[in-house]
Amino acid sequence: MTPPAPQGPAPLKAAPAAPGVAGRFRRIEVVANVASGGVSEDAPEELAKIFADFGFAAHVCAPAKDDLSNCLRAAVDAAPDLLVTLAGDGTVRTAAELCGPDGPTIMALPGGTVNLLPRALYGARSWQDALSVALAEGETRLAGGGDVEGRVFLCGAMLGAPALWAPAREAVRYRELRLAWARARRAFQRAFSGRLRYSLDGGPRRKSGALSFIGPLVSRRLPPGVDGLEVAALEVGGAADLVGLGLHALMDDWRNAGAVGEVAVCRLARVWGAESIPAILDGESVRLKAAAEVRYRPDIVKVLALPQAAA
Numbered sequence: 001m002t003p004p005a006p007q008g009p010a011p012l013k014a015a016p017a018a019p020g021v022a023g024r025f026r027r028i029e030v031v032a033n034v035a036s037g038g039v040s041e042d043a044p045e046e047l048a049k050i051f052a053d054f055g056f057a058a059h060v061c062a063p064a065k066d067d068l069s070n071c072l073r074a075a076v077d078a079a080p081d082l083l084v085t086l087a088g089d090g091t092v093r094t095a096a097e098l099c100g101p102d103g104p105t106i107m108a109l110p111g112g113t114v115n116l117l118p119r120a121l122y123g124a125r126s127w128q129d130a131l132s133v134a135l136a137e138g139e140t141r142l143a144g145g146g147d148v149e150g151r152v153f154l155c156g157a158m159l160g161a162p163a164l165w166a167p168a169r170e171a172v173r174y175r176e177l178r179l180a181w182a183r184a185r186r187a188f189q190r191a192f193s194g195r196l197r198y199s200l201d202g203g204p205r206r207k208s209g210a211l212s213f214i215g216p217l218v219s220r221r222l223p224p225g226v227d228g229l230e231v232a233a234l235e236v237g238g239a240a241d242l243v244g245l246g247l248h249a250l251m252d253d254w255r256n257a258g259a260v261g262e263v264a265v266c267r268l269a270r271v272w273g274a275e276s277i278p279a280i281l282d283g284e285s286v287r288l289k290a291a292a293e294v295r296y297r298p299d300i301v302k303v304l305a306l307p308q309a310a311a
Contacts, residue, residue: 024140025082025105028058029075031095032111033087035065039111039127043086046128054135058084073098080104082304086127088112089155093282096145096301097152105140105302107131114283116155120217121305134304141305144298145215146229146281149288152300153281155218159271159288160196160210160234161278196273200231200266208233211271213294221263228265229296269294 028051032043044062051058059078063071068091075083076098083099084107085091092108099106109127110118122130145154199205214230216222221230270293271277277288 025056025080027078027080028056028082028084029078029080029104030058030060030084031068031072031075031087031091032060032062033068033085033091034062035068038088038113039086043111043127047084047086047131050128050131050135054132056135069094076103082107084109084131086111089114089117089282090284092117093153093155093284096143096154099301101142101299101301103301105304107134107138107304112283116218117282120155121303123306133306137306138304139307140302142299143217143301143303143305144227144296145217145300146213147295147297147300148279148281148286149292151281151286152297153213154215154300155282156215157213157282157294158210158280159213159277159292159294160208160273196271196277198233198272199270200264201268206233210234211269211294213269222265226265227296227298228267229269229294230263231266231269231294232263267296 030044030047030051032047033039034041034043044060047060048058059075061071061075068087072085072091072095076095081104083095083104085095086109089108089112091112092106095106108117108121109130110122110125111127118125118127118130122134125133143154145152146157148157195207195209196211197205197207198211210233212232212234214221214232216226216228216230219230222228271288271291273290275290277290277292279286279288279292
C-alpha cells in the first residue's frame, strides 16, 4: 500500500507526567564525541557553561576515537536522569539500546554528519541553540522506532547489498583513504548483486534488491497517529540507480527515483537473504542472519523533545 501525501513526522507519545526540567534532571551525564570531526575541541567547555547558566552541574565526557563506547556505557551506568549526546545518529542509537524505555531520558544534540534525529526533535538548530531551547522548553516523550534482532533504530535502516557502502564512508570520515578505497571496491563489486525476499505484516513474499525502513520520528509520509515503519523496496541495478537516488533526495523526494518500488507502512517485516544480510541501522553497519525480522516498537526510549508546535 502507498502512504498518502507527506504529513510531517508522527507526533511523539507523552511519557508519564513529570515536574519541570529543573525538578526532573538532577544528575546529568554528557558524552561529546569530539573525535568525530563534527564537534569542536571547545565543545566540552561550552556544554558545561550552558548547563551552568541554567543552574545544572553536568558531568561531561569527551572520549578519544576508540573510547566512545566505553564512555557511553559509563555514562549510562552512572544512572543519570538525563543523558546528553553531542554526536551522530549512530551514537544516539547505541545510547537508546543501553537506556531502553525505563532508563534515563536522552537529549540528542547535533554532532554528526546527517543529524536526522536532532532535527526531528529540535529543528534545524545549532547544538548550542538546541541545548538551550530544550532545557527551557523540552518535554519528555516516548520515541518509537524499529527493532532488528534486538538492535534498535530510531531514524532508519537499510538492508541489502547497498549497505556495504557504509564502511567505506566511515573510513573517509576518519581520513583513512587507503582503507576507504579498498572498502569501496569491495562494496562496488557486491552492491548490484544478490536479492532479498521479504514479507510485510504476513503478506505475500516479494523480491527486492534492498529494503529501506524509516522510523516515525523522521518519516514525512507516515500519517499522524499511524504506528509503524515506512518501508520501501529498492532495485539498485547499477551506479546510475545510486546516482538517481541521491539526486532525487537532494532535489525533491527520494521516493520519486526509478529505483524505488513498493512503498508501504508495516509493523512487522520478515526478510530472507541467500547469506548473512548486510545492514545499516542509523548509520552503523551490522551483519544480520540470513533470516531477520524488523519490528516496529512504540517505546524504544525516552527523549527530551520540544513541544510538537515548536519542533
